[in-house]
Amino acid sequence: xxxxxxxxxxxxxxxxxxxxxxxxxxxxxxxxxxxxxxxxxxxxxxxxxxxxxxxxxxxxxxxxxxxxxxxxxxxxxxxxxxxxxxxxxxxxxxxxxxxxxxxxxxxxxxxxxxxxxxxxxxxxxxxxxxxxxxxxxxxxxxxxxxxxxxxxxxxxxxxxxxxxxxxxxxxxxxxxxxxxxxxxxxxxxxxxxxxxxxxxxxxxxxxxxxx
Amino acid sequence: xxxxxxxxxxxxxxxxxxxxxxxxxxxxxxxxxxxxxxxxxxxxxxxxxxxxxxxxxxxxxxxxxxxxxxxxxxxxxxxxxxxxxxxxxxxxxxxxxxxxxxxxxxxxxxxxxxxxxxxxxxxxxxxxxxxxxxxxxxxxxxxxxxxxxxxxxxxxxxxxxxxxxxxxxxxxxxxxxxxxxxxxxxxxxxxxxxxxxxxxxxxxxxxxxxxxxxxxxxxxxxxxxxxxxxxxxxxxxxxxxxxxxxxxxxxxx
Numbered sequence: 001x002x003x004x005x006x007x008x009x010x011x012x013x014x015x016x017x018x019x020x021x022x023x024x025x026x027x028x029x030x031x032x033x034x035x036x037x038x039x040x041x042x043x044x045x046x047x048x049x050x051x052x053x054x055x056x057x058x059x060x061x062x063x064x065x066x067x068x069x070x071x072x073x074x075x076x077x078x079x080x081x082x083x084x085x086x087x088x089x090x091x092x093x094x095x096x097x098x099x100x101x102x103x104x105x106x107x108x109x110x111x112x113x114x115x116x117x118x119x120x121x122x123x124x125x126x127x128x129x130x131x132x133x134x135x136x137x138x139x140x141x142x143x144x145x146x147x148x149x150x151x152x153x154x155x156x157x158x159x160x161x162x163x164x165x166x167x168x169x170x171x172x173x174x175x176x177x178x179x180x181x182x183x184x185x186x187x188x189x190x191x192x193x194x195x196x197x198x199x200x201x202x203x204x205x206x207x208x209x210x211x
Numbered sequence: 212x213x214x215x216x217x218x219x220x221x222x223x224x225x226x227x228x229x230x231x232x233x234x235x236x237x238x239x240x241x242x243x244x245x246x247x248x249x250x251x252x253x254x255x256x257x258x259x260x261x262x263x264x265x266x267x268x269x270x271x272x273x274x275x276x277x278x279x280x281x282x283x284x285x286x287x288x289x290x291x292x293x294x295x296x297x298x299x300x301x302x303x304x305x306x307x308x309x310x311x312x313x314x315x316x317x318x319x320x321x322x323x324x325x326x327x328x329x330x331x332x333x334x335x336x337x338x339x340x341x342x343x344x345x346x347x348x349x350x351x352x353x354x355x356x357x358x359x360x361x362x363x364x365x366x367x368x369x370x371x372x373x374x375x376x377x378x379x380x381x382x383x384x385x386x387x388x389x390x391x392x393x394x395x396x397x398x399x400x401x402x403x404x405x406x407x408x409x410x411x412x413x414x415x416x417x418x419x420x421x422x423x424x425x426x427x428x429x430x431x432x433x434x435x436x437x438x439x440x441x442x443x444x445x446x447x448x449x450x451x452x453x454x455x456x457x458x459x460x461x462x463x464x
Contacts, residue, residue, distance in 0.1 A: 015308045019283050049333035117434060119335050119381050121412045123215040123257055123464040142215055142464045144288060146310075146335045146381075171213055194288050194310065196252070 002026040002210050005040035007066070009057040011048050017080065020193035024204040032061040042210045043070060047082025051091040051110060051149065052100040054082045064103050071105070074184045076210050081147060084180070084187035085110045093149050105185060108155040112148055115173025119148045124190070126178045128168040134181050134188075135168065136205050141198035143170075143178070143190035150176035150189060215464040217257040217435035218425075218452050219414060220442045222247060225264050227273035248281045248289075251442070254449045256287065257464055260313070260384070260414075260437060263293030264359075271300075275307040282308020292340050292384070298327050305332060313340040313384055316357040319364045319371065322378060329379025338414075339380035343368040343401055344388035353401060360388040368401075369408050376409040383409065384437070387417040394420025394441070397428035406432025422447060422455040429461055 004021050006014050008030045021028045021044070029036065037043055045067065047054045058064055067087075070077050079087050090099040091110035099109065113120060123142035128135040154177055158164040163183065170178035170189070179188045186206060192199035223230045228242045248259055261281075263274050271294070278291055291304050292313020301312045312332075318325050318339060329337045346354035346363070353368035364371070372383060385405055387398030397418045405413060415433035419425065425436050441447045453463040 013282075013305050013308060013310065015279075015306070016282055016286070016310075020286055023286075048336070049331075117410055117412055119412065120214065121335065121382060122217050122434065125213055145214070146288075148334065191288075194286060196287055200286060 002041045002207050004028045004042045004044060004207070005037045006030045006044045006046060007037055007058070007061070007063055008032050009061045009063055011046055011054055011057055011082070013048065014046050016193045017044055017046050020200060020203055021207070023200050024207045026207050032063075034062055034066060037063075037066045038069060042076040042078065042207065043067070045077060045079045045083035045086070047080060047084070047086060049082065051082060051085055051093040051102070052095070055086050055100065055102055058086060058103070067103065067105070071184055076184045076186070076206070078206055079185075079187035080193070081189060081191055084189050085149065085151070087185070087187055088151055091149060106156050106180070106182070108151055108153055110149050111152055113150050113152070113173055113176060119146055120150075120172040121146045123195075124170050124172065126168050126170045126190075128179070129166045132166050132168065132181060133209060134166075134179060134186060134202055134205055138198055138201050138205075141195075143188075143192065143195040143199060145170070145172070145178075145190045147189060152176050154180075156182075213462055214434075215257070215462045216429050216433075216456055217414075218255075218449050218456075218463070219258045219260055219435055219437040220251045220256050220449065221260040221262055221416070221437050221439045222443075223262045223264055223439065224274070224277065226270045227277040230264060244277050245280045245284060248285045251449065252285050252287050255453060255464070256449050258288045258290065258435070259285065260290045260292065262313070263291060265294060271303075275303055278304060278307040278309050290338055290384075292338065296324075298324065298331055301328050301332060301336070305336060311336050311338045311382065313338045314380075315340040315342065318375060319355060319357055319366060322374065325375050325378040325380055329381065334379050334381035337380045338382045338384050339372065339375040340384040340386065341368060341372060342386045342388050343398075351404060353404065356388060360391075369404060372405055373408050376411050380411065382412045382414065384414045384416055385433075390418030391416075392440075393418055396420065396424040397431075397433070397436070399427055399431045402428055402431040402433050419447075422451060425452050425456055426459040426461065429456070
């Protein structure tokens with residue numbers, strides 16, 4: 001049985017993430033224990049609320065080290081919502097004219113969406129690459145988003161001899177990154193655990209890639 | 212805009228039981244919020260709202276337990292409102308599995324609660340719930356009421372909504388006390404007036420009676436449409452509301 005850890009660093013509601021993952025047949029543990037999170041078959045980094053608070057919470061439990069070491073070993077990590085945003089270089093959220101630093105797994109800035117109505121709240125469509133494993137068997141489905149900030153650009157240039165990241169886009173006022181599949185590091189701006197059957201299928205797709 | 216219009220059933224619950232009753236066939240327990248939540252989820256509801264009318268604060272534990280059991284089985288967003296007085300109340304509801312928490316009377320009594328909650332949990336968790344009725348004494352012609360519309364707050368509704376949005380409320384549950392229960396359609400005048408002053412999502416509430424009532428609320432500026440009795444008594448199905456909205460050119464899930 002695939003064993004998944006949801007990193008419980010104090011960010012919001014991890015219970016629904018846990019229950020949604022359990023529907024895939026995985027055994028799920030909600031913990032911040034360093035060794036457990038490091039050694040799990042798969043790790044979820046949730047995130048609700050402000051960017052800087054999430055980064056601080058993750059660092060406090062050495063989550064940045066956990067994520068870094070797991071990725072170095074090719075072990076799956078899934079960031080959800082702000083748990084995806086923190087993987088980028090920096091964010092302008094509540095930062096005045098400056099930035100807050102992220103975990104810097106990916107280049108780029110999380111910035112406020114330019115849209116008439118914010119937060120972007122509700123069910124939206126996504127455009128996934130045809131080769132996406134994350135969205136395998138999922139078409140014409142909507143996912144539940146709730147956020148005001150997003151990655152409005154994707155800045156990681158493809159490197160020769162390395163598999164190019166698969167980037168899925170959505171639109172609210174403008175295009176933004178809705179999901180990323182980058183080797184062992186996957187992330188979604190939307191909440192798969194709140195996206196009904198489509199979200200559960202996506203989580204099952206993720207679990208099925210876990211060796 | 213490609214984001215879909217949300218169709219949201221609202222359940223009134225008291226001490227962990229659905230009040231006013233719900234009239235579905237094949238329902239083992241018409242008062243069980245968990246079973247109803249599951250049915251609405253399967254029927255295509257985009258979100259659910261629980262309005263907790265539990266009078267006694269000592270019964271709050273039953274509310275948390277109900278939220279917990281619902282969130283364990285429901286993989287769509289859940290908003291819980293009613294009786295929320297402190298950020299600790301909000302914390303307990305979020306930990307139990309609520310995604311968003313509605314703040315109504317307590318926000319009017321203590322606007323700082325809105326600011327504190329949005330700072331601690333994020334704007335996206337904080338739903339300002341306002342019961343509005345027409346009043347000649349309010350500058351805008353609309354006043355905010357408290358205690359489920361029974362008392363005047365003395366606040367102009369548009370001013371209060373504007374302030375709460377600035378304090379960090381991430382969404383507005385806009386309930387028209389004039390339209391509520393009449394089934395004559397949503398309060399288009401109110402929705403239009405509120406849309407002109409805030410740019411957070413608006414959930415229109417109060418007045419739904421027929422399929423033709425939903426699209427005008429969206430045209431007026433609502434991002435989501437909420438209804439209670441028309442769904443509970445099988446007068447309208449969630450799926451029919453969506454088909455009608457789609458037929459009128461709106462995106463639905």
